[in-house]
Amino acid sequence: MPIKPENRSRYPKDWPEIHLAILERAKYRCEWPGCGAGHHHVGYWRGEQFVRMPQVLKDAGYKAGDIVICSDRSELKLLRIVLTIAHKDHTPEHCHPDNLAAWCQRHHLAYDQEHHKTTAYMSRKQRACTLELPL
Numbered sequence: 001m002p003i004k005p006e007n008r009s010r011y012p013k014d015w016p017e018i019h020l021a022i023l024e025r026a027k028y029r030c031e032w033p034g035c036g037a038g039h040h041h042v043g044y045w046r047g048e049q050f051v052r053m054p055q056v057l058k059d060a061g062y063k064a065g066d067i068v069i070c071s072d073r074s075e076l077k078l079l080r081i082v083l084t085i086a087h088k089d090h091t092p093e094h095c096h097p098d099n100l101a102a103w104c105q106r107h108h109l110a111y112d113q114e115h116h117k118t119t120a121y122m123s124r125k126q127r128a129c130t131l132e133l134p135l
């Protein structure tokens with residue numbers, strides 16, 4: 001996930017090196033069990049499995065962002081995998097390798113879903129400047 005500007009100061013100065021070390025540990029593959037999507041690979045999701053773009057589509061000039069119409073008229077959206085480094089405890093200062101994971105966007109979002117719901121709620125609440133009324 002991109003680092004939010006308000007959290008940037010919470011990351012250590014050597015974050016670029018830490019980020020790179022985790023990508024190298026993961027061999028540039030998503031560390032989510034069973035995923036293995038490769039950093040900057042282009043392809044599509046078939047259920048829970050990432051499928052790299054077949055050579056025939058590369059030869060035809062397809063690229064990430066394109067939609068392929070299949071013979072059965074279904075559509076495939078071609079995506080570029082970008083591995084992001086997740087803090088499992090959601091604490092940017094906690095950069096021990098055991099707390100970090102290289103995950104694709106899909107699995108990082110899945111892991112963070114509950115956390116996102118909470119932070120999105122708090123952001124909306126702060127923007128609205130509303131009072132929390134007792135039920």
Ligand SMILES: [Zn+2]
Pocket residue numbers: 030031032035036037103104105106107
């Ligand atoms: Zn993944």
